[in-house]
Amino acid sequence: MAALSRETIANGVLALLLLVVPLLAAASGETFYITLATRIVILALAALGLNIALGLGGLVSFGHAAFFGLGGYVAGILATHAFNGEALLFGLPATTSMPVIWLVAVLLCGLVALPIGAISLRTSGVYFIMITLAFAQMIYYFAVSWPDYGGEDGLSLYVRNTFPGVNTAQPLPYFLICLAVLAAAACLFWLLRGSRFGAALEAARQNTTRLSAVGIAPFRIKLVAFVISAMVTGLAGALFADLNRFVSPSMLSWQMSGELIVLIILGGKGRLFGPIAGAMVYVLFEYALGGITERWQFFLGLVLLGVVLFARGGLLGLVAGRARHG
Amino acid sequence: MSLLSLKGVESFYGASQALFGVDLSVEDGEVVALMGRNGMGKTTTISSILGMVKPRGGSINFAGKEIVGQQPHRIAQQGIGLVPEGRRCFPNLTVEENLLVAARGSDWTLARVTELFPRLGERLGQYANTLSGGEQQMLAIGRALMTNPRLLILDEATEGLAPVIRQDIWAALRKLKAAGQSILVVDKTLSELLPVADRCFVLEKGVTVFEGKPDALTAELQDRYLGV
Structure with missing residues (x-):
């Protein structure tokens, strides 16, 4: 058998942790930890979506909360109407x-x-960051000022939505649904990265002129990546709404967009398990330090600073060395 | 009719004019050399053909169509394969990915490219930025061939390479010529370029000043236009 790379081993350990810990928690009746794990899985899914645009395509979207929140509102609005x-x-x-x-x-x-x-990709660099932020803020303020669906107060779901053949009200089955969705999305990411489209996307990140010199329109490649990325993040939003049984404009806020970027940078940009590692660290910090001090984000900031300064490949980069796609 | 023909092409970088009327033509199956001293407009001519610099005057006709003003990827899609100056592969992709990204059409495949350049075949999984200069050059040529171009354009393909590697590259170009590939090549080593070329064009200060067979380019003319 060929030797496994350190990244493959690290990924395996993370996947195993993500599956085994909630099962142990369920066996010992500690349902709170299952909910915590579900939160990790959903945030990882949202960041994995962004990782398609940011990690592979180098498109630093500071507006992905828009899609996260839209997904959430779809779940909230459909359920409220049905109820x-x-x-x-x-x-x-x-x-x-x-x-x-x-x-x-x-x-x-x-x-x-x-x-x-289509509009944002006409710009690049800091302008791209700002214009995606502007679009997200537009949607945010729209949600805040729309009283039909709770406005600033948000929208509660009376019961968790249903999945055929599964009792979603129980924490463990719902966790497993989310985990299956994350696994499917990770497969999609892996397939995309290995495909010709993925290579063209990474080439577009590197140099658009060279890409057009071989007859590929960089704009279209980036646009498709951006759309796929938004779709995955939106799906995570729908799951998040069902987890909390609550949707509010905070899901659409720029802090949320920033959080998603932080997850990716913490875990490792462009890596398959980067968002998962990032979400684990983030949620565990929030849980462990959040109980001690309200200012837990200060310490997360220190960790982020450490990662940016000393582990440019993120936490996975620290464990597994340089990214395959540098 | 010519595969590629430029008539009176004028190009600018901002306010400063670089081309003042370039005439150039490449027939089907022909190898054409584009020559001139540094800064005379060779690379600008190539950038103008590919649409990376938009010409403000003159016409560029490729395979019977006017291509001035089209977007670079559209021009490339019509059958122009560029091997850019300074190699410029995608450093963050492997050799195989570099080649597959460009793949278009069916004639040139991964197998044929690695047959032409066996060194690339040995390094398919390696990142382009870990290749030697010569190997990167081979990769750049291979990448252009993967688009199955009707016209292959090479800008300074042998610049800064060891003599042994240069010979490999010229041998590959001779093979391509024998197979009927149309090629436009810019190079400074006349002793290697002239035996391969069917026709030559010389640029001076952004204007075509000579057009003809390589043997018409006498030592006197070489000294006048190309000597340093």
Whole structure:
């Protein structure tokens, strides 16, 4: 058998931890830890989405909270309508079925990301960061000022949405659903990175002129990556809403966008398990230090500073050495 | 009709004019040498053909179509493969990925490129930035060939390479010529370039000053236009 690379081993350990710890927690009846693990999984999924644009394509989107929040509001709005027995626009029936909600969330985020990407990708660098932020803030203020769905107070889901054949109200089954979605998204990321599209995307990050000299339009490659990235993050948003049974504009806020970027940088940019490692550290910090001091983010900031200064490949880079795709 | 023909092309970098009327043509299956001292407009001519510098005057016709003003990727798609000056591979991709990204059409495949450059075949999984200069040059040529170009353009393909590697590259170009590939080549080593070329163009201060067979480029003309 060929020797496994250190990154593969590190990934294996992370995956095992993510599966085994909640099972142990379930066996010992500590459901709180399952919820904590579910939070890790969902944040990792959201960051994994962003990692497609940021890690592979070098597109530093500071507006991915828009898609995270949109996904959340899709879940919240569909469920609220279904609960009240009201139809949606054009008399379409609402639903509490997760697969349908996911589909709507993913499609909606794709549709919204298309014009946002098409406009934002005409810029680059700091302008790209600012314009994606501007779009996200537009959606944020729209949500704040729309009283029908709670406005600033947010929107509560009365019960968790349903998944065929699974009792989602229990923490463990819901965790397993989220984990399966994360695994599927990780497969998608891995396939994308290994494909010709992935190579073209990394080439576009490196040098767009060279890419057009071989007859590939960099704009289109980046736009497709941006849209796929938004769709994955939107799916995470829908799951997040169901986890908390609550959606509020804070999911759309720029702090959320920043959080997603922090997760990626902590874990390792462009790495398959980077967002997962990042989300683990983030949520554990929040839990462990959050109990001691309100200012736990100060200490997270120190860790982030350490990573940026001394471990440019993120925590996974620290364990596994330089990224395969530098 | 010519595969590529430039007539009176004028290009600018901002306010300063670099090309004052370049005429150039490449026929099907022909190897054309573009020569001139440093700063005379060879690379600007190539950038103008590819649309990376937008010409403000003149016309560029490729395979019967006017291509001035089109976007670079559109021009490349119509069948121009560029081997840029200074090699310029994608350093963060492997040799194989560098080649596969460019793949278009069916004639040139990974197998054929590695047959032409066996060194690339041995290094498929290696990152482009870990290759030697000569290997990067081979990769840049291979990448251009993977687009199955009707016209291959090489800008200073042998600059700064060891003599042994230069011979490998020239041998590969001779093979391509024998197979009927149209090539436009910029190079400074006349002793290696002239035997391969069918026709030559010489640029001076952004204007075409000589056009003809390599043997018409006498020692006197060489001294006048190309001597340093």
